Amino acid sequence: MIRVQSISKTYNKHLAVDDLTLQVKKGSIYGLLGSNGAGKTSLLKMIAGINRPDKGTIEINDLPAYENLAVKEKVVFIPDVIYFFPQATVAQMASQYEEYYPGWSKERFEQLSSAFNIELNRKVHRLSKGMKRQVAFWLALSAMPDVLILDEPIDGLDPVMRQKVKNLLFQDVAERGLTVIISSHNLREIEDLCDHVGIMHNGKIIIEKEIDDIKSDTHKIQLALADPTHEDHILNQLTILHHEKRGSVSLLIVRGSEEQINKIIHSSPVLIYDLLPLTLEEIFIYEMEDVGYEIEKILL
Numbered sequence: 001m002i003r004v005q006s007i008s009k010t011y012n013k014h015l016a017v018d019d020l021t022l023q024v025k026k027g028s029i030y031g032l033l034g035s036n037g038a039g040k041t042s043l044l045k046m047i048a049g050i051n052r053p054d055k056g057t058i059e060i061n062d063l064p065a066y067e068n069l070a071v072k073e074k075v076v077f078i079p080d081v082i083y084f085f086p087q088a089t090v091a092q093m094a095s096q097y098e099e100y101y102p103g104w105s106k107e108r109f110e111q112l113s114s115a116f117n118i119e120l121n122r123k124v125h126r127l128s129k130g131m132k133r134q135v136a137f138w139l140a141l142s143a144m145p146d147v148l149i150l151d152e153p154i155d156g157l158d159p160v161m162r163q164k165v166k167n168l169l170f171q172d173v174a175e176r177g178l179t180v181i182i183s184s185h186n187l188r189e190i191e192d193l194c195d196h197v198g199i200m201h202n203g204k205i206i207i208e209k210e211i212d213d214i215k216s217d218t219h220k221i222q223l224a225l226a227d228p229t230h231e232d233h234i235l236n237q238l239t240i241l242h243h244e245k246r247g248s249v250s251l252l253i254v255r256g257s258e259e260q261i262n263k264i265i266h267s268s269p270v271l272i273y274d275l276l277p278l279t280l281e282e283i284f285i286y287e288m289e290d291v292g293y294e295i296e297k298i299l300l
């Protein structure tokens with residue numbers, strides 16, 4: 001369990017993280033999105049115990065995160081710019097990890113070699129950017145951490161490797177209760193990976209959602225009533241995030257359960273009524289509009 005309580009961080013009078021509170025449950029995957037400079041890396045470095053917040057508290061498994069060896073042994077952070085020891089081979093980096101992480105599993109490391117397929121005697125600094133990321137995942141997963149903190153980790157991987165890494169993460173989450181917090185610029189990329197998503201802007205989380213909830217709670221509707229004069233009465237009963245008119249058909253984004261919405265709509269005869277699924281991106285666009293932000297200015 002990651003528990004972040006009212007933390008702030010200022011660099012040279014610039015407020016990078018602003019009174020932010022966040023919880024990530026054990027065995028879940030939290031996706032952190034936001035524009036350049038939103039404060040994602042600053043937040044992740046504090047959760048990883050590398051930087052100390054100016055105020056507020058961060059606990060991992062009920063222990064304070066900052067410079068705490070008992071926590072660090074259980075947490076792996078893959079930063080956006082990955083550091084490996086100069087001249088070290090993959091095997092030598094693995095030995096370093098083995099020394100540092102008590103949970104290191106040689107068996108897991110060997111088993112994952114078929115997934116990553118990089119020779120152990122290759123010098124890591126000579127590998128391509130994507131291959132370095134693969135090595136970082138290989139080492140991280142073999143360290144068997146309780147918490148994995150990933151700063152834009154997937155972006156440099158090719159599509160096949162992305163899928164492999166996602167599957168490996170799912171496996172560890174399901175089998176060992178691994179907790180993952182992952183930052184990205186790409187809503188679509190993390191849509192199928194995370195069970196919670198938060199969008200950061202100017203040091204704050206401006207909107208946070210549990211994916212299963214939002215998918216069952218927000219719907220796209222196409223509607224044309226047999227008697228258009230009933231429309232206002234019907235629409236007034238719905239919680240509408242967005243409304244567009246295309247000829248006689250209304251396109252609506254509506255919040256509420258499918259059952260509730262069906263009941264309201266069917267109180268008047270319909271000519272056209274379709275309830276369509278929304279992508280996570282669409283949901284955020286309308287939800288952020290609702291709280292006064294334009295997602296295009298922040299994410300797309």
Ligand SMILES: Nc1ncnc2c1ncn2[C@@H]1O[C@H](COP(=O)(O)OP(=O)(O)OP(=O)(O)O)[C@@H](O)[C@H]1O
Nearest residue numbers: 011012014016034035036037038039040041042043
């Ligand atoms: N060590 C530092 N010294 C001074 N300012 C910093 C430092 N680290 C971060 N900042 C500032 O804090 C703000 C947040 O930066 P941060 O790297 O956390 O954003 P980010 O959301 O990760 O951005 P990106 O998506 O571009 O990686 C920025 O204005 C940045 O310039």
